[in-house]
Amino acid sequence: MALDTVADPMGKGPRVMHSGYELQDGENPLQDYFANKPSEELIDELKTRITNNWNTIQNRGLPNLWRLSYAQAFGMDPNSATNATQRLQFCGAQQQYIRFRVQMTRAHVKQRNTLAQGQRPSFQCVAVNDDAASLAQTPIAGKVITYVFRQSDGERVCYEALESDGYFGEGFVWCRWDPSGGDRERVKTQVPANDQQTGEPIPDPMEPSKPFMKTVVKTKPVGAPTYQSLYPWNIVREPNTRRSSWILTREKTSKAELMARFPEKAEAIKHLQLKRDTEPGMIDILSSVGRECAALGMPFIAEAEFPTTYATVEELKQQYGFEYLRRNVRLCAELGADIVKTNWPGDPEGFAKLVEATNGIPVVLAGGSRLEDKELLWRMQVAVEAGAIGCSVGRNIFMHASPEAITRALARVIRERWSADKAYDALAEELEP
Numbered sequence: 459m460a461l462d463t464v465a466d467p468m469g470k471g472p473r474v475m476h477s478g479y480e481l482q483d484g485e486n487p488l489q490d491y492f493a494n495k496p497s498e499e500l501i502d503e504l505k506t507r508i509t510n511n512w513n514t515i516q517n518r519g520l521p522n523l524w525r526l527s528y529a530q531a532f533g534m535d536p537n538s539a540t541n542a543t544q545r546l547q548f549c550g551a552q553q554q555y556i557r558f559r560v561q562m563t564r565a566h567v568k569q570r571n572t573l574a575q576g577q578r579p580s581f582q583c584v585a586v587n588d589d590a591a592s593l594a595q596t597p598i599a600g601k602v603i604t605y606v607f608r609q610s611d612g613e614r615v616c617y618e619a620l621e622s623d624g625y626f627g628e629g630f631v632w633c634r635w636d637p638s639g640g641d642r643e644r645v646k647t648q649v650p651a652n653d654q655q656t657g658e659p660i661p662d663p664m665e666p667s668k669p670f671m672k673t674v675v676k677t678k679p680v681g682a683p684t685y686q687s688l689y690p691w692n693i694v695r696e697p698n699t700r701r702s703s704w705i706l707t708r709e710k711t712s713k714a715e716l717m718a719r720f721p722e723k724a725e726a727i728k729h730l731q732l733k734r735d736t737e738p739g740m741i742d743i744l745s746s747v748g749r750e751c752a753a754l755g756m757p758f759i760a761e762a763e764f765p766t767t768y769a770t771v772e773e774l775k776q777q778y779g780f781e782y783l784r785r786n787v788r789l790c791a792e793l794g795a796d797i798v799k800t801n802w803p804g805d806p807e808g809f810a811k812l813v814e815a816t817n818g819i820p821v822v823l824a825g826g827s828r829l830e831d832k833e834l835l836w837r838m839q840v841a842v843e844a845g846a847i848g849c850s851v852g853r854n855i856f857m858h859a860s861p862e863a864i865t866r867a868l869a870r871v872i873r874e875r876w877s878a879d880k881a882y883d884a885l886a887e888e889l890e891p
Contacts, residue, residue, distance in 0.1 A: 632707055
């Protein structure tokens with residue numbers, strides 16, 4: 459959507475022109491823009507646009523073209539995705555010809571990229587004003603931007619985008635600003651001075667109603683750009699147009715990363731349920747992975763859990779029910795898992811039923827959300843008593859004040875069969891200052 463600002467000769471301030479049409483007072487050109495919809499409506503709108511974009515890509519046959527192009531570039535058999543460069547094949551009506559694959563496409567793409575990057579990318583700044591001071595600063599500004607671009611790995615990312623363009627017809631570079639990146643600078647800031655004995659702010663002698671301010675020096679990051687190369691299937695845009703007025707990027711992320719990026723919405727993200735009707739596909743994938751692992755002699759650990767582990771056990775059990783968890787455990791065991799990892803269902807009797815549902819397949823208990831040490835050790839004790847062979851604990855270890863000490867306590871409960879109380883007492887002694 460192109461917007462231009464023009465001066466108002468009547469002195470009423472700048473006015474906005476949209477596509478040659480002069481907007482009236484109070485008229486908002488972005489009112490109907492889909493990104494301005496409320497969150498509830500925006501999610502459905504984004505799903506629709508992503509689906510339309512993907513349907514258009516499939517109708518054009520692009521996924522198959524990408525697959526064939528990649529296979530040709532790397533000398534792979536397009537049908538089996540195996541390396542075919544070292545294999546000779548007889549072909550022809552009388553088998554009179556010999557066919558073998560060469561990686562000409564890949565060599566061509568590499569040669570083209572080498573020519574495109576024969577000189578290192580650099581930036582040239584242009585001054586808006588023509589005064590001597592502005593003109594003198596432009597060479598320095600260009601060198602600074604070029605230096606930051608290279609330090610932020612921009613050259614490598616651009617090369618990856620060029621490779622994507624060679625293999626798949628398009629490549630993109632996504633540039634974002636990381637406020638926590640870059641060098642750190644020392645800044646002076648004013649903070650209230652507190653009394654060392656009472657801890658209370660010291661009144662300002664000149665204005666007793668206000669605290670006395672002292673100057674402290676802190677360091678803070680100056681920020682830096684980040685670059686990421688994207689393939690064509692990571693881009694969502696308006697189909698059937700040469701130049702889309704909007705572009706969306708697809709990025710895999712986790713709830714924890716989103717909570718850190720948007721702290722004001724952390725609580726809503728924490729309890730977000732991502733529901734998709736993909737169970738048949740997941741069962742098919744699980745069974746195929748089980749078969750492949752069995753053929754390769756590779757242990758297969760399957761997770762039979764609630765959709766999220768950020769909520770409490772009581773909330774999850776109330777929302778999904780115990781049978782949801784038991785059915786998942788049974789499916790994992792029946793579809794080839796060598797070890798089943800599952801959640802704590804809320805009570806020892808429920809966990810014993812989960813162990814029974816695996817019909818002899820070993821079970822390990824997941825740590826779940828952050829717990830008190832005593833609760834964690836108690837769960838592991840009763841899990842082992844019910845038949846679990848061990849645990850799979852993440853954040854309750856690496857977020858602990860002493861990961862080594864809590865790991866030792868868990869090992870004592872699971873391997874040495876200590877009681878939870880005994881292991882907790884030993885842990886408390888280790889943690890004493």
